[in-house]
Structures are given as structure tokens and as C-alpha cells.
Amino acid sequence: xxxxxxxxRVTLLVAATAVFAIALAAAADAQVSFPPPFPYxxxxxxxxxxxxxxxxxxxVYVDGYYAGIVDDFDGVFQRLRLPSGGHEITVYRDGFRxxxxxxxxxxDSTLKLKHKMEPLGVGEIAEARPLPxxxxxxxxxxxxxxxxxxxPVGPRxxxxxxxxxxxxxxxxxxxxxxxxxxxxxxxxxxxVQPADAALLIDGERWRGPSEAERVIELPDGQHTIQIxxxxxxxxxxxxxxxxxxxxxxxxxxxxxx
Numbered sequence: 070x071x072x073x074x075x076x077x078r079v080t081l082l083v084a085a086t087a088v089f090a091i092a093l094a095a096a097a098d099a100q101v102s103f104p105p106p107f108p109y110x111x112x113x114x115x116x117x118x119x120x121x122x123x124x125x126x127x128x129v130y131v132d133g134y135y136a137g138i139v140d141d142f143d144g145v146f147q148r149l150r151l152p153s154g155g156h157e158i159t160v161y162r163d164g165f166r167x168x169x170x171x172x173x174x175x176x177d178s179t180l181k182l183k184h185k186m187e188p189l190g191v192g193e194i195a196e197a198r199p200l201p202x203x204x205x206x207x208x209x210x211x212x213x214x215x216x217x218x219x220x221p222v223g224p225r226x227x228x229x230x231x232x233x234x235x236x237x238x239x240x241x242x243x244x245x246x247x248x249x250x251x252x253x254x255x256x257x258x259x260x261v262q263p264a265d266a267a268l269l270i271d272g273e274r275w276r277g278p279s280e281a282e283r284v285i286e287l288p289d290g291q292h293t294i295q296i297x298x299x300x301x302x303x304x305x306x307x308x309x310x311x312x313x314x315x316x317x318x319x320x321x322x323x324x325x326x
Contacts, residue, residue, distance in 0.1 A: 116174035117148035118158065121183045127162035133201035148179060158182065159199045159303075164189055167196045169303045199305060202272025202293055255310035259283045259294075262321040266298040296320050 120129065125140040131151065139160065142149040149158075153176045160168040165186040172180055189195055260282050261268070268275035270285070271292050277283060289312040297303040301322035310316050 115176045116153045117150050117179045118172070118174070119143065119148055119179055119181045120160070121181065122160050122168065123185050124162060124165070127160045127165070127186060128198075130159040130161060130199040132157055133159075133199045153178075160184065160186065161196075161198055162186055163195065165195075166193075167302065169199075169297075171297075196302070197305060200293060200307070202269070202295075253289050253312055254286050255289055255312050256315040257285045257287055257292075257294075257308060257310055258315055258317045259285060260317070260319045261296060263298060263301070266296050266301070266322060269293075269295040269297075294318065296322065298322060300325050 120139050120142045122139045122143070125138070125143060127139050129136045129139060129142065129149065131149070136149060141147060151174060153174045155171070155173045158170050158172060165188055168184045168186055170182060170184075172182075174180060259268070262281065264281040265279045268279075268283070270287070275283070275285070277285070287310045289310060291307055291309050293305070294308050295303065295305045302325050304320050304322060306318075308316060308318055
């Protein structure tokens with residue numbers, strides 16, 4: 070073997086080693102960036118959930134945000150890392166009944182969830198994919214300009230009395246039987262079965278009476294309505310409320326199989 074042939078073999082070995090190292094680094098980076106990021110990526114996850122749900126291709130949502138599929142969190146060393154506290158975990162798959170579980174995770178613990186999703190029946194409508202709670206939009210208040218406390222300065226530095234405000238006409242009263250909704254507010258008439266189901270509007274719990282018919286005044290715009298009760302499949306939808314109008318929504322929860 071001459072020197073030129075030896076140098077060629079050494080060069081090929083070094084190049085192959087460099088390519089192998091680059092491939093390992095790329096694989097390590099891919100493992101670090103998975104699963105896809107969702108709102109809890111900035112927290113230090115001290116709790117975990119292991120999912121044993123079929124089908125394994127079903128999508129996993131945490132508090133309305135997509136976190137991955139079941140296959141990402143059902144292995145021996147695979148976990149859904151979350152900060153401790155309360156979370157709502159939903160498993161969604163087209164053609165199947167969604168599975169929703171409200172859990173409370175304690176620090177340094179792992180919770181195991183087992184479930185077998187059932188296919189939709191004939192004519193049964195699938196639920197919508199989970200959505201994160203939308204905070205209620207607060208309309209800006211108009212700025213009130215106050216008159217100066219002292220009047221303008223007259224000749225020789227003397228202050229003049231403040232100008233008198235023009236007489237404002239008294240507020241007109243509405244004629245009997247013609248009640249008007251406040252500006253920028255609409256009405257949501259909600260019929261719920263069962264009547265004692267919990268109601269969340271834009272992520273906030275409804276504090277009014279739990280009745281089959283609930284009349285709620287909301288600001289003009291789109292709002293997220295979530296209805297849930299233990300033993301029933303949760304309901305989630307968006308409702309458009311218009312100023313001065315009444316929007317009706319009928320919801321009947323299904324028993325959780």
C-alpha cells in the first residue's frame with residue numbers, strides 16, 4: 070500500500086465520521102423540539118400524564134391547546150409534561166366520540182388515563198375540536214374632560230369667574246313598556262339540560278342561578294360557551310352576540326359512556 074492510497078482511506082474515514090456525528094446531532098435536536106409547543110412550554114413542568122387511549126392516532130388537547138397525538142405520550146418513557154394544578158385534557162379523533170377529563174396534578178407525580186374511544190353512531194354529529202378560552206373583551210371607556218378649576222386671566226392679572234356650563238336638558242324617560250338594552254350589549258337566552266350543568270363564558274364561570282333557561286347579557290361580539298357536568302360529554306361552541314338582539318342557544322348534554 071503506497072502513501073497516496075493510505076491518505077485517501079484516512080480522508081474517507083474522517084468524512085464518514087463527520088457525517089455520522091451531524092446525523093446524531095440532528096436527531097437529538099428533533100427529540101428536544103418534540104412534542105409541538107403549546108402554552109406551557111415556558112413553565113417548568115413538574116407533573117406528567119401518561120395516556121393509554123385508543124386509537125393512538127387521536128389528537129390530544131390541553132386546556133384547548135393542541136399538544137400532540139396519543140402515540141407521543143403512551144410509551145414506557147413517554148409522558149405529557151405539564152405544570153402542577155388543574156387542567157382539562159381532551160382526546161379528539163374524527164369519526165369518534167371525544168373524551169374529556171378534568172384532572173388536578175400534584176407536584177412530582179404521574180397520572181395515568183385509560184380510555185377506549187367509541188365510533189360515532191349513525192346520524193350522530195361529531196363535536197368540534199377544543200378551543201382555548203378567549204378572554205372577554207372590555208370596551209374602552211370614553212375619556213371625560215373636566216373644565217379647569219380656575220377661570221381665565223383677565224386684564225391686570227385678575228382672574229375671571231369660570232364660565233357657566235349651558236343648561237343641560239333633563240334626561241328623557243322611556244315610555245312604559247319600551248325597555249332598551251344598554252349600548253353595546255346583547256342578550257343570550259340559553260336552554261341547558263341538565264339544568265345544573267356548569268357554565269363557562271369566555272373562560273369565566275357563570276355565577277348566576279343554575280336553571281334550565283338562563284338569560285345572560287353579554288357585550289357585542291363573539292363569545293366562547295362551555296357547558297360541562299360530571300358523567301356527561303362536555304359541550305363547547307362559539308356564539309355571536311349582537312347589540313340589542315337576543316341570541317338563543319339550546320344545549321342537551323349526552324351521557325358519558
